[in-house]
Amino acid sequence: MMVVMKPDATEDEIRAVVARIESTGARARPARGEEVTVIGAIGDREHIARLELDGSPGVDRVVPILKPYKLASAQIRHGERSVLEISGRKVGGDHFALIAGPCTVESRDQLLTAAHSVNAGGATMLRGGAYKPRTSPYAFHGLGIEGLWLLAEAKAQTGLPVVTELMDVRDLDPVLEVADVLQIGARNMQNFALLRAAGRSGKPILLKRGGGATLEEWLLAAEYVLADGNENVILCERGIRTFERASRHTLDLNGVALARERTHLPVIVDPSHATGKRSLILPVSLAAVAAGAAGLIIEVHPDPDQALSDAAQTVDFAHFTAIAAAVRTVAAVAGGYYSQAL
Amino acid sequence: MMVVMKPDATEDEIRAVVARIESTGARARPARGEEVTVIGAIGDREHIARLELDGSPGVDRVVPILKPYKLASAQIRHGERSVLEISGRKVGGDHFALIAGPCTVESRDQLLTAAHSVNAGGATMLRGGAYKPRTSPYAFHGLGIEGLWLLAEAKAQTGLPVVTELMDVRDLDPVLEVADVLQIGARNMQNFALLRAAGRSGKPILLKRGGGATLEEWLLAAEYVLADGNENVILCERGIRTFERASRHTLDLNGVALARERTHLPVIVDPSHATGKRSLILPVSLAAVAAGAAGLIIEVHPDPDQALSDAAQTVDFAHFTAIAAAVRTVAAVAGGYYSQAL
């Protein structure tokens, strides 16, 4: 950590900062420039994270040097990528995950049809929401427990592992009975109570990036799970919120490529939420794969126009099958450019 | 709701959209322009909210006409402002709330000193966090239950109602024993499980705007609480996330003034989080009051430089007392410009 002092900071103020740094056991090294003094703090990463020197007398600002996440960092694995095992399927490294299914479980017929179709179309896991976070209290919020039973049935019939969202810590037990992967939604990325409860279950976590969250905050949210001893985290970019509203969100592929550099965890992309627009799912899926994403999670519905949620961004089976084939083709070509880099 | 069809939409596609609108009991009115057709849907607001026509064949986009929140809207009270009663203090309309106290309850001494001082300085309620959401798992997360006991003691000594954050639905019972106002933090604004549990308790809710949330999403989050029968919601703007990182967040006073137009609920401002910088608390507090905010919530600590969280944006007692006096002076002048407008 570097503490940049104000140009008019006094010697007493500099000494006070040095003293506070040293009080935590870290070493402080002031460098006096012609215009300002900068004090370097060298020591334990966690203690340094707790120093709140910003705003102290004479301090202009504090510049962190080390990344604040440790277990999620690429360094800790010396550049080797994590490979997760999820009910017999691998994700990460050379193993591509294609997760597909309806936004919301609406009925037995809808879900089973969807599950068989995405299975035939090349999906490696099934997604489907039993509990749905909705911006409006007046929208459809999912079938709840009944939705979970249907997911269990779909899994039994197709063998596809189930990815489903946990919204409420009080639903943890029933969700754990069915889910192979617990999804933490974008709105809950910093719902730390939920994150911890989900993480401590030991189940693999699919952690969506919040629409207003930085790359660093996203990796710190993953660090919560890792710090509790659960190493099975999949990161999922699903678009960030920007001034551009022509698409629902702005897909941040720079962030995906950077995340690949900074963490060993698999990073996948949700083209459905990232675009909000059916016609963009194909180009954006191919782009994600070409940028090195380890997987995709796509909303698929037997009759998208009748879907009770996210209709505009949902594709039908024929469309999904075409996307899956194109994705596999591009992945076969692009994959080679990344394996060497690691 | 208006459905704008694509320029090349066919008659069949137009008829299909009309049919879907009418199937929900609403009326559909197509207007055929030279280049495009626009279909108006008139009917029940909740049913309309559930139509997911975006993405249907031939549809270019769907334009909502009515605001999606109803109970929170200014119309429902015909422009009259809500006044909340909180343990004998009023908030809203002509009643200004000055909430102050430490970010986090750190010790008995720290909290009691703070409570007495902000009381003397003009605060009308006491803030203090027993449970703290922190971006990093390695930061200090609050004293928990012990913090709640200290808040109860501070309230007993000063008579100040207590505002404290609820982060985990499992902590609801102990928090309810102490809190006069349940704070829902910015990161949890769309944690609907928490929002519902807090709302159903009947306690007043202080609902912070998420850093990536639009005005409409914020009001819809309040609608969740109102729809469950709890009318005691205070909205709190605490800065949104923008490309400008010179301050911690960007305070959205346009949003405060717009919220005053759109909802009857009291809207207050958190200058501490909105700026992240001690020297900006005074100017931004005065600006908020001048823009018509119904209150402020300010972080105050006996020794800000030693605070375990948010040190950079925390003021000491002398500073708080000066801010409180200035705020009262500006409020006395600015208040008059708003009472007529309502």
Added chain:
Amino acid sequence: MMVVMKPDATEDEIRAVVARIESTGARARPARGEEVTVIGAIGDREHIARLELDGSPGVDRVVPILKPYKLASAQIRHGERSVLEISGRKVGGDHFALIAGPCTVESRDQLLTAAHSVNAGGATMLRGGAYKPRTSPYAFHGLGIEGLWLLAEAKAQTGLPVVTELMDVRDLDPVLEVADVLQIGARNMQNFALLRAAGRSGKPILLKRGGGATLEEWLLAAEYVLADGNENVILCERGIRTFERASRHTLDLNGVALARERTHLPVIVDPSHATGKRSLILPVSLAAVAAGAAGLIIEVHPDPDQALSDAAQTVDFAHFTAIAAAVRTVAAVAGGYYSQAL
């Protein structure tokens, strides 16, 4: 255009809006809902663009229906893509443009070395700035006229058409003598005086998207050039400004894919500025191609670490050659997914 009236708009206010619409020769069609009245305006697109009804008494807001650009729209070519001819090279449709070269022309040796190398590496045009917009007045601003001479020499030696930026309308004549494509930089996207002067020269224009500009504003800037009779516009996405500062900008590939739907003009990507980081150029270039971009513009320098500008995002020749080969491979695969769609 639809005019949404306020819930409490009076009959007189509705009649006044109708009268203003009809005064421009357009037709007005009020639709009275239970809560609000919406007035549709049907008529000449340009007249409608000039109606400023937002803010009129009783008006809640105005919703545009038609896109405000006409000549740039995909409709005007019935979905056929424009193909530009630039000194013997084609851009657009199936024709991929790979533009490469240094950010700034620094010396004869630097430029000629770069030109020969990118030519050998597969570039189809040469980029190089003689006039450079720099955020700071103290940075290096380019060689000016001398830089233009060097570009002319590089073109003579390699045959590569030259893309160079025009910053000042007073430099138009000398730049026209050398440039095959006039680049309008992101900061000048809405410098309408420059845009018009450049457009009227008849030269092909490479129009970068402003970092704070919406897709619609970008297409309207292109419309300025088209409206003056110059149909040779290449659109270039180079990242938008968002809260995420881990990369220099946020590449908006959603915007690239949407632009392909909305305009017939070729859309290319600048991975150098969009990321600001050398290690991201490869993944982001592949992603852009996979998303259907018609070309790339990449900063290449003989010794990037010694570059006088944009060093962090500049690649060397070996790196460029590897990227070019990978891009060609992915383009060969991905191209097929787009030709059918058009």
Added chain:
Amino acid sequence: MMVVMKPDATEDEIRAVVARIESTGARARPARGEEVTVIGAIGDREHIARLELDGSPGVDRVVPILKPYKLASAQIRHGERSVLEISGRKVGGDHFALIAGPCTVESRDQLLTAAHSVNAGGATMLRGGAYKPRTSPYAFHGLGIEGLWLLAEAKAQTGLPVVTELMDVRDLDPVLEVADVLQIGARNMQNFALLRAAGRSGKPILLKRGGGATLEEWLLAAEYVLADGNENVILCERGIRTFERASRHTLDLNGVALARERTHLPVIVDPSHATGKRSLILPVSLAAVAAGAAGLIIEVHPDPDQALSDAAQTVDFAHFTAIAAAVRTVAAVAGGYYSQAL
């Protein structure tokens, strides 16, 4: 400047960075931590600004320590505020500027009526556009030279100094004949050719902040003018572009308060563009004044609903007069809180 090396940077890479820093005459001071090495560079600010070490082998990132603007900085005047003299009126320090008038000069009658009315209502300068930058090529672009003559007449009749926008460097001479202040619009904030030409004329410059520009970029744009020897710059915040589109832009009052700390130049606010909404002009104007703004620039029109541009955000004379009175009242109260601080 601090250069943060990567955790795996080699000794050779560290030595190479040290050598490059020292080659510019600056001193380099490496501090070796347990995980990373940080190299401080101490020396001439301009030389340091030209070092492009970001991206060099082994470099993780470069952290600037000093602000990159010098002449605009508060330090250079030791905290004293600049006071500009503009045709007999003062701006800055204790001198408040109230600039008012129509967005665009439309006719003799419109402008003269407006000029007399805002003069009577308390304006200290007249605004009015003869050349208007418009997003669409099909919108009204102003009367040009004829508009300038009308401004000259309005000034002769009222004595109000004229603020008008310069869009094209080729219009400089006629604009200089009439203008007392040259406005550089938000879209042209980084049109450096225009900025330099305007600045070198010696006229006072009103520099609007670009909607996508950081505080630092804005001050660097002012530095361009100051570096050319023109010290008469007024900074004008007019809203930045964020994800929130409920208002036209997001007014950044944090930025205004921060700008007051960082520069000696007067900082004013444009509530018309910052909100885009008539009903917000009053609250936002009061807020700006309460935050310490040195002035306001407000769009006023005899009949706002008939205005050819910006109708939604334009107020009529009665509204302006009420705002002006309220602003004066709040300024009288709030002003006192700032004079001490300087």
